[in-house]
Structures are given as C-alpha cells and as structure tokens.
Amino acid sequence: MSYAKPLPVPDVETRPFWDGCREGKLLLQRCTDCGHKRFPPTHFCPNCRSAGQEWVESSGHGRVFSWIVVRHPVPRDIYAGEVPYVVALVTLDEGVRIATNIIGCAPEAVTADMPVRVTFREATPEITLPLFEPAPAS
Amino acid sequence: MYSLRDKYAIAGIGCTAFSKNSGRTVRSLASEASLAAINDAGLKVADVDGFVSFNFNDSVPAISVATEIGVPDVRYANDFLSGGNAANMIVLTAAAVIEAGLAETVVCYRAMNGRSGFRLGGGRDLSAHGITQFTAPFGWITYPQAMAMWCRRHMIEYGTTAEQLGEIAVTFRGNAVDNPRAMQREPITLDDYMASRMIVDPFRMLDICLETDGACAVVVTKAERARDLRHKPVYIAGGAYGGGPNQGEDLFDALRWPDHSHNYAKYIADDLWRSAGMGPADIDMAQIYDCFTYSVLMQLEGLGFCKEGEGGSFIGGGRIARDGPLPLNTHGGLLSEGYIHGLNHVLEAVQQLRGDAGPRQVPGVETCLTTAGAMTCGSAMVLRS
Incomplete structure (x- = not known):
C-alpha cells in the first residue's frame, strides 16, 4: 500500500538530514567557523553569517517544549485513521527545536518538559521520519 | 517608525455579504466592496488611482479590480503575498x-472565497x-494546529485556562448578535463553549474563527x-508592522521563534505607541485579530494592556464587554462576524469612530x-475620530 501522508521533498540543503534519518542518525548543521548548531538547514549561519558548515549527529535526546493533540482529522481521508495523534515541538539537548510526533505513550500522558528520545520510522524506501518517544531523563 | 500622524484618513468603507458560498468570483467580490467604499466616501471611480491588497494565492490582483470597475488612471497597484498580518499594513502602505x-486616493481591499473556494491549510499537498x-x-498542517501549539505554551508558562479562552468566544459572539453582517449571531454560553468539540487540543471548535x-x-x-467628503474622517494616528527575530520562512513556520507564549505584538508595541503619541490607557476600544481566541491574549499582553501572562485574568470580569x-x-x-483576514476589523473601527454602528x-x-x-x-493601527 502506498504511503498516503505528506512526504518531505529533500532539496540541496536538506538532503543530508533526510539521508541521516534513513541511516538512523539525527543530523544537525554545525557552523565550522563559530560552532553554532542549527536546524532547520540553511546555507548561512544565522549567528556569524559563515557558509562553512558540517553535519554532526545529535544525541537524539530532548524535552517536550509544546504539544497538541489532533482529534479532528484534516484532511479527513488522510488522517481519519490516525487521530488522536500528538504533534510536539521538542527542544533537543543541543538547543535546537524540531517538530515531530510523540509515540509510545497515550496522548494524555504527554507533559511539558517530558524527556524524549528519537526513534525512526520508515515511511518509504527514500524517507524515514524522526519521531520521539518517552525516555529516562538525559 | 510611522511618521504620518493624523495626516491620512479612512474616508470610505465597503463590504459584501459574508457567506459560506458566495456563488461569485473573487474578483467580483473585490469589485463590489471597492465600489461600495468609493461610494461611501462620496467619491467617483475616477477619483481613485491606487489599489493595495494582500492574498495567499487565493485572491485576485489589484489591477483586475481596477479594470473591472473602470478606473481610468491607475498610478499604483500592488499585491502583497501575506496573511492576516497584512490587514493593517496595507492601510499604512496606502x-x-x-x-x-x-497616488492620491487608494483603495485597500481583501477578497476571498475562503469557504467555498481556496480553504487555508487544506493540506492536500502530499x-x-x-x-x-x-x-x-x-x-502538522492547519492553522488551528499551528496556533494550538502556541496556546499550549501560554498554558504551560502562565496557567491560562480553557474557561478564559471561552470568555473571549462568548463575549465576541454576544457582540455579533447585534451585527447584521455577522455569520454567527446565536448567543453562546461558557457551557456551550466547554461542550464544543475538541478539534486540536487545546482548541475547541469555538476557539477557531469562521x-x-x-x-x-x-x-x-x-x-x-x-x-471635504461625506463622512467624518477617521484619522490614522499611528501604526506599526513587523515582528521579532526568527520570524521564520512563512507564516506557519515558528520553529525558531523564542517562545510561543508571546507573538509579534511585543515587538511592534513601542513603535505603535510612539507613532500615535498615545499609550494603552488612551484607547477607548480595540478590534483585536482573533483568528483564534488565544491570539487575543498575546496581543493584549504584547501591546501593554496588561503584563505578560496576565491576559487570561485581564479579560475576565466583563472588562472586554461592550459596556x-x-x-x-x-x-x-473573526470568530463570529467572519474571516475577511482582519480587514473587517478596520471597517468596524471606522463605524464605531463615526458613531455609525447602530445597536x-x-x-x-x-x-x-x-x-x-x-x-x-x-x-496594528491607532485610529481616531
């Protein structure tokens, strides 16, 4: 069965991130001049404007910054079988924030600052999504 | 900073009926509202030489409206690719x-088939x-889903409650009862609000605009x-447009925003008040952008009507009621009259300042x-009579 939900379309800046996910690694950009770590991917460092950058692996640990519980599916035909689901902003230990789903617990169990860790789910042979699940405090 | 205090005025306002299915082209809606505003000002079409609008690829270009209504000399026409953030900016731009x-006389409009045509955040793009x-x-696709993520932060930081959000929804609906333009005129109670369907926790149906x-x-x-025109002028005393650092790559994106318990308002407050030579205490009433109940709290706090985090208690006790x-x-x-992306707030402000708002x-x-x-x-703008 084909994958029915929206899929990322990697571009020249984001492809290393998605390649990393497929290999089970959560990658962030690090500026080779000032060391600033950033997400989502950009060409220039917002801290020092350098175009020098490398990809480094995140610890994969973070905490829930905010979250929602989607109960009304939009579009209905795509998400009717998915609700309720949790979308969260997770602040990684490296300081950057990433949007994701929290899985592995009831939606009602999600709390602010809850420690979470990355877990990867293959969507298609090309795309693997970084999701998060409850974790012991890192 | 906006430096044209009281030098410009809104001389005319116009709108179409607000509905769920106009059965009309967006261009014809834009033309009808524009003609109504020109007539309301006591002007002729030939007196108008500028058009400014904004859209989300869901509307028609300004030149198409000028063409339909037969403007003989179009000196300026511009369309901003923007959302509701632009509804006051286009007036300042004029x-x-x-x-x-x-240009000399500029029509600002927003037109859309927001229900029967292009629905914002439909999520069809796979x-x-x-x-x-x-x-x-x-x-994470729709605007209610985006804003609910912001609202949760306010609840985490400040203990803001569903009942406080409900107070906003109930108050605004009460106002719509006396507004013949409004799409939703049935009064609601806090119980109705609490019982309304949870769409995206923490937002219920009645937290979300039409x-x-x-x-x-x-x-x-x-x-x-x-x-010299038909109505008492409504002066643009001051205004501001912008936001903080890390505004993101589009209106949805706030991945890098520092904390979603406050929004753009705190960043434009100083410019707004200095441009008008006024402060919150000088304001008799306000039309606050309410695509969701929660957005009202961030703006009241950010613009200094109350301290950060105190919006939920500030709006209680009848403070924001019509009396x-x-x-x-x-x-x-937007919650109960309709969602013309915030330009309908400017129309209401003009009517109130003219003393023309009926019941x-x-x-x-x-x-x-x-x-x-x-x-x-x-x-944001400060308008005065």
Whole structure:
C-alpha cells in the first residue's frame, strides 16, 4: 500500500538530514567557523553569517517544549485513521527545536518538559521520519 | 517608525455579504466592496488611482479590480503575498504611497472565497517542499494546529485556562448578535463553549474563527481631502508592522521563534505607541485579530494592556464587554462576524469612530486600536475620530 501522508521533498540543503534519518542518525548543521548548531538547514549561519558548515549527529535526546493533540482529522481521508495523534515541538539537548510526533505513550500522558528520545520510522524506501518517544531523563 | 500622524484618513468603507458560498468570483467580490467604499466616501471611480491588497494565492490582483470597475488612471497597484498580518499594513502602505506622491486616493481591499473556494491549510499537498518538509509530514498542517501549539505554551508558562479562552468566544459572539453582517449571531454560553468539540487540543471548535466568502475595502486619502467628503474622517494616528527575530520562512513556520507564549505584538508595541503619541490607557476600544481566541491574549499582553501572562485574568470580569472599560471586537470578530483576514476589523473601527454602528455602538468612542496577525509577524493601527 502506498504511503498516503505528506512526504518531505529533500532539496540541496536538506538532503543530508533526510539521508541521516534513513541511516538512523539525527543530523544537525554545525557552523565550522563559530560552532553554532542549527536546524532547520540553511546555507548561512544565522549567528556569524559563515557558509562553512558540517553535519554532526545529535544525541537524539530532548524535552517536550509544546504539544497538541489532533482529534479532528484534516484532511479527513488522510488522517481519519490516525487521530488522536500528538504533534510536539521538542527542544533537543543541543538547543535546537524540531517538530515531530510523540509515540509510545497515550496522548494524555504527554507533559511539558517530558524527556524524549528519537526513534525512526520508515515511511518509504527514500524517507524515514524522526519521531520521539518517552525516555529516562538525559 | 510611522511618521504620518493624523495626516491620512479612512474616508470610505465597503463590504459584501459574508457567506459560506458566495456563488461569485473573487474578483467580483473585490469589485463590489471597492465600489461600495468609493461610494461611501462620496467619491467617483475616477477619483481613485491606487489599489493595495494582500492574498495567499487565493485572491485576485489589484489591477483586475481596477479594470473591472473602470478606473481610468491607475498610478499604483500592488499585491502583497501575506496573511492576516497584512490587514493593517496595507492601510499604512496606502498612506505611505500617497505621501510619496505615487497616488492620491487608494483603495485597500481583501477578497476571498475562503469557504467555498481556496480553504487555508487544506493540506492536500502530499509533497512537502521547503520549510514545510519539517512540519507537514508529522500531520502538522492547519492553522488551528499551528496556533494550538502556541496556546499550549501560554498554558504551560502562565496557567491560562480553557474557561478564559471561552470568555473571549462568548463575549465576541454576544457582540455579533447585534451585527447584521455577522455569520454567527446565536448567543453562546461558557457551557456551550466547554461542550464544543475538541478539534486540536487545546482548541475547541469555538476557539477557531469562521471560514468566509466575502470582501472588505477601505478608501485612504489625505486628511484635508477627507474633511471635504461625506463622512467624518477617521484619522490614522499611528501604526506599526513587523515582528521579532526568527520570524521564520512563512507564516506557519515558528520553529525558531523564542517562545510561543508571546507573538509579534511585543515587538511592534513601542513603535505603535510612539507613532500615535498615545499609550494603552488612551484607547477607548480595540478590534483585536482573533483568528483564534488565544491570539487575543498575546496581543493584549504584547501591546501593554496588561503584563505578560496576565491576559487570561485581564479579560475576565466583563472588562472586554461592550459596556466594559475596554470593549473588544464589537462586531463579533473573526470568530463570529467572519474571516475577511482582519480587514473587517478596520471597517468596524471606522463605524464605531463615526458613531455609525447602530445597536452595537459604544458611546463616546474617540480612539480605536486595530490589530492584524497572530504569530511571528503583524501590524496594528491607532485610529481616531
């Protein structure tokens, strides 16, 4: 069965991130001049404007910054079988924030600052999504 | 900073009916509202030489409206690719355009078939390009889903409650009862609010604005010219447009926003008040951008009507009711009048300042704040009679 939900379309800046996910690694950009770590991917460092950058692996640990519980599916035909689901902003230990789903617990169990860790789910042979699940405090 | 205090005025306003299915082209809606605003000002079509609008690829270009209504000499026409954040910015832009001599009399409009045509955040695109590749694949697609994430932060930081959000929804609906333009005129209670369906926790159905087919337009011209026209001029005392650092790559994107318990408002407050030579205490009433109940709290806090985090208690006790000390959204707002992306707030402000708001008129109004935008970017104006 084909994958029915929206899929990322990697571009020249984001492809290393998605390649990393497929290999089970959560990658962030690090500026080779000032060391600033950033997400989502950009060409220039917002801290020092350098175009020098490398990809480094995140610890994969973070905490829930905010979250929602989607109960009304939009579009209905795509998400009717998915609700309720949790979308969260997770602040990684490296300081950057990433949007994701929290899985592995009831939606009602999600709390602010809850420690979470990355877990990867293959969507298609090309795309693997970084999701998060409850974790012991890192 | 906006430096044209009281030099420009809104001389005319116009709108179409607000509905769920206009059965009309967006261009015809824009033309109808524009003609109504020109007529309301007591002007002829030939007196208008500028058009400014904004859209989300869901509307028609300004030149198409000028063409349909037969404007003989179009000196300036511009369309901003923007959301509700632009609804006050286009009025400030009209003043700037006239000040620069590019035009003399400018129509600002917003037109859309927001329910029967292009629905914002419909999520049909299964290919997530650009910044969307980091949001949509997780089922984070619609604006209610975006703003609910912000609202949760306010609840975490300050203990804001559903009942406080409900107070906003109930108050605005009460105002819409007396507004013949409003799409939702049945009064609601806090119990109705609490019982309304949870759409995206923490938002219920009644936290979320309407989707609307319709158009609004206003005519901006020099103050001294406006004084010779049909209505008492409504002066643009001050205004501001912008947001903080890390506004993101589009209106949805707030991945890098510092904390979603505050929005653009705190970043434009100083410019807004200095430009008008006023402060929150000088404001008789306000039309606050309410695409969601929660966005009202961030704007009241950010603009200094109360301290950060105290919005939830501030709006209680009848303070924002029509007979309270700070009446808000006297037309019912985006929540109950309709969603013309915030330009309908400017129409209501003008009616109130003219003393022309019928059964919902607040007595003795001399100043009205209007705001536009909910997230990382927005605009606001102080209008006065």
